[in-house]
Amino acid sequence: MSETLKCINCKNERNREKNFYNARSGIYKELGKIPFCKACLISMVNYEDMSTIYRVLQQLDVMFDPLYWDKAKASKIDTFKRYMTMVNSLKQFEGTNWSNSKIPEPSKTVNNNSNEDSDVDNKHSNSKISPKELEDLKEKYGYGYPDDDYLLFEKKFLQLRPSFQLVTTMHEECLREYCVNKVYETLAKAKGDFKQAKDWASMAKDVAEAGKLKPSQMSKADLSQGLDGFGQLARMVEERKDIIPVLPKFISQPKDKPDVVLWCYLNYIRDLKGLPEADYKDIYNFYEERRADYEKQELDNDPSMREDN
Structure with a gap:
């Protein structure tokens, strides 16, 4: 009997090899498969809005290459499905991840009569972040998101950071991805797109479980930052700063x-x-x-x- 895997989005048991893509992200490394079935992943993308493509690929830690995306669009099968097939079969994608993506620059058209262009210009001119700070945030959360969204990611991260003991860089990576998912879940709810909100919520839940971010997963040591007695507290204080003199x-x-x-x-x-x-x-x-x-x-x-x- 073939091995099955449960999709964390639709909750259906499906054939592990036929209905799930191989995992390239460290988050799903132990599982070996991306725990979203192929059908659910296709439903998450909107071909009229490339930002949805970028977001899903970033969650999967898959490189976006416009050359192969155009080849996938030229095929007779579903574009996203064809692109993921190339990702899992071509040598050009071996050892790559989302950070290697080649996101094309949006084309800029000069139109003095366009209110839409004016609104976009005003939106960016009112941004309270310098180009260097924006670049740092892109390094932190990954490239491909709208510029204004990075401020939302950082705000959510700073809000949640004090509640977690991030022992390793992998824990911090999980928290960053969790913040991205929660931000887009909130934005989807605000737009009334509850299907998209459900998808983002599922991804946030999965990242939270993988990174041990859920309160139910935390031990007493996690909640007390590893302290379980006054002796350890005194020792950590003394090691942190030399506030107790020898004499x-x-x-x-x-x-x-x-x-x-x-x-x-x-x-x-x-x-x-x-x-x-x-x-x-x-x-x-x-x-x-x-x-x-x-x-x-x-x-x-x-x-x-x-x-x-």
Whole structure:
């Protein structure tokens, strides 16, 4: 009996080899297959809107090459299906991923009477991000998205980042992809396209499970950033910053009950000897003298700490 795999979008069990594409993304590496059946992937793309093609290919970590896309369009079968067939069979795609994509620059037409062009120009002129910052975001989230969407990705990432302990770069990669999916899920809902929203939600859920981002998957150690006791907390604080000196810093007033007990005991001994009571600052000065004496001994015994070296 042939092995089957359950599509995470339509929830149907389908033949693993015939109905699923091979996985090229690290997220699905262990599975070996992209867990979206071929039929669902085709339903996610809109040939009138190339941005949908780019988005799906990026989620699959597949390179977009306009030369082979044009060849796929010239075939008699479905364009996306033909393109994915070439991806899984041609040597030109071996060792490539989405970062190797060759996204064509959109053609710019001069039309002074076009309100649409004016709106686009105004939209980009009002952008609050520099070209360098935009390029950094493209490096972070991948190329091919509309420029304005990168700000939404980054805003979502910064919002969610404090809630997760990203131990490895793979965990961070999963969070970035999760943010992209959630942003497009929200935009699809806002447009009333609930089918697209469902598709993006399914991809977000899959990435969250793969990256251990769901709250139900987190252990107590994850939620406490690996801490399960006061001892570990104290150790992490000391390792983080040198805020605790080697020797104690004494104060001129009693700090706690042991200080008060010691002060009372010393004055009791002094009273037995007929001596006047001592102020606590005298005890403090005694501590400071002993500390200075100890430090001097350490300097004398350690040649590396001497000034003449």
